[in-house]
Amino acid sequence: MPLEYPKETPAQTAGPFVHIGAMPRIAGFTCFDVELGQQIAGPDVPGERIVIEGQILDGTGTPCRDTMVEVWQADDQGRYAHPEDPRGAEVADGFTGFGRAHTDFDTGLFRFETIKPGIVPGRHGRDQAPHVSFWIVARGINIGLHTRMYFPEDNTSTDPVLSMIEQPHRRDTLIAERTADGQYRFDIRLQGDRETVFLDV
Amino acid sequence: MTAEYFQRDRRWHPPALTPDYKTSVARSPSLPLLSIENSLSEITGPTFSHAALGGLDNDLILNFTGEPAIGERTVVHGRVTDETGRPVKGALLEVWQANAGGRYRHVKDGYLAPLDPNFGGCGRCLTDEDGFYVFRTVKPGAYPFRNYSNSWRMAHIHFSIFGAGLTQRLITQMYFEGDPLRDQDPIAQTIPDPAALDRLVAPLDLNASVPLDSLAYRFDIVLRGRRQTVFENKLEGA
Numbered sequence A: 001m002p003l004e005y006p007k008e009t010p011a012q013t014a015g016p017f018v019h020i021g022a023m024p025r026i027a028g029f030t031c032f033d034v035e036l037g038q039q040i041a042g043p044d045v046p047g048e049r050i051v052i053e054g055q056i057l058d059g060t061g062t063p064c065r066d067t068m069v070e071v072w073q074a075d076d077q078g079r080y081a082h083p084e085d086p087r088g089a090e091v092a093d094g095f096t097g098f099g100r101a102h103t104d105f106d107t108g109l110f111r112f113e114t115i116k117p118g119i120v121p122g123r124h125g126r127d128q129a130p131h132v133s134f135w136i137v138a139r140g141i142n143i144g145l146h147t148r149m150y151f152p153e154d155n156t157s158t159d160p161v162l163s164m165i166e167q168p169h170r171r172d173t174l175i176a177e178r179t180a181d182g183q184y185r186f187d188i189r190l191q192g193d194r195e196t197v198f199l200d201v
Numbered sequence B: 001m002t003a004e005y006f007q008r009d010r011r012w013h014p015p016a017l018t019p020d021y022k023t024s025v026a027r028s029p030s031l032p033l034l035s036i037e038n039s040l041s042e043i044t045g046p047t048f049s050h051a052a053l054g055g056l057d058n059d060l061i062l063n064f065t066g067e068p069a070i071g072e073r074t075v076v077h078g079r080v081t082d083e084t085g086r087p088v089k090g091a092l093l094e095v096w097q098a099n100a101g102g103r104y105r106h107v108k109d110g111y112l113a114p115l116d117p118n119f120g121g122c123g124r125c126l127t128d129e130d131g132f133y134v135f136r137t138v139k140p141g142a143y144p145f146r147n148y149s150n151s152w153r154m155a156h157i158h159f160s161i162f163g164a165g166l167t168q169r170l171i172t173q174m175y176f177e178g179d180p181l182r183d184q185d186p187i188a189q190t191i192p193d194p195a196a197l198d199r200l201v202a203p204l205d206l207n208a209s210v211p212l213d214s215l216a217y218r219f220d221i222v223l224r225g226r227r228q229t230v231f232e233n234k235l236e237g238a
């Protein structure tokens, strides 16, 4: 008999109504007290305040307007608000590192207000350039898509993830555009010429 | 302990491109995913506490107005474990569903079945120390959706699950034992292996039902496992 582990529960699409369960206020519900993922970094958290905006574009170039976007990031010192980060207990009160947004029902834009993350320790002592992890789900996406956003002003040449991408123009799909001080644009392309690099984490 | 998670078996999950579920055609990446080794960015993830949740959050029968919703009163319960069989405690589960007539309370749902004034369709809870969770709801109805001209979704409850880290993040759907639409449902059929689809079908659990009150279904969830031994892993860059 081969060795068997219980297998992971298979994924299914989040469908068009993900907001009801995950962002009930967006769906018009007021029955829960706390909407999760609405504060990545509270007002007293140190760090450079930034805004990230973007669209999720399908293979025809059309913005998806029914997507849920989640982000996960470290604080300005590269620490995650999580018990398994060795420095996790040091993050400021009010820093969760977790954000949730939907792509607007009309414009298809998502928007996060946060702080710029710091350099995060990587494997074998190799640092990772500042980045924000993204996870997107929607109708038509059968299993959630992981990707990362990096910042154009940082040195990303030695980042262990970006370095693995062979084609330079594909590497660029993970680097946001700086549109003004503290303002970044990060579009995610599900398919086509400039398909975003998605990660199997 | 800081250890890596088991690699996800992508053959077991639905592929990105499933032409019989038409919306996937323009929304599926066509290039291979970039496989990366777990770093701190992937083994960590959001955590949630009871402080964020209200007392009726897991009671969909009452949590919209306080008056009971219409439909088959149903307990949905189960256990969240990982691929090594260990319980996942403190996992956040969020659920959403149509009402007993198959209608969602959402601006984008135009199905002609009526809304129930006392049913919202959202719920959430955290697993306990042993990984157990429970919701109370009404059984959702089947509903048509635009795919082929006569495509129907079998009755289902959407589940979003946050485990211990980003790698365990999962959204899936629970189905009900004995549903006659199983083989016709284009979304359920995105899963290639019928044995994998079986894992989303919750069996009736008469022993967990509440006599003279509610039926019960059991839906166990397995998240990715993680290695138990760390040899020269240096995950933290230490």
Ligand SMILES: [Fe+3]
Residues within 6 Å of the ligand: A015, B098, B153, B156, B158
């Ligand atoms: Fe649904």
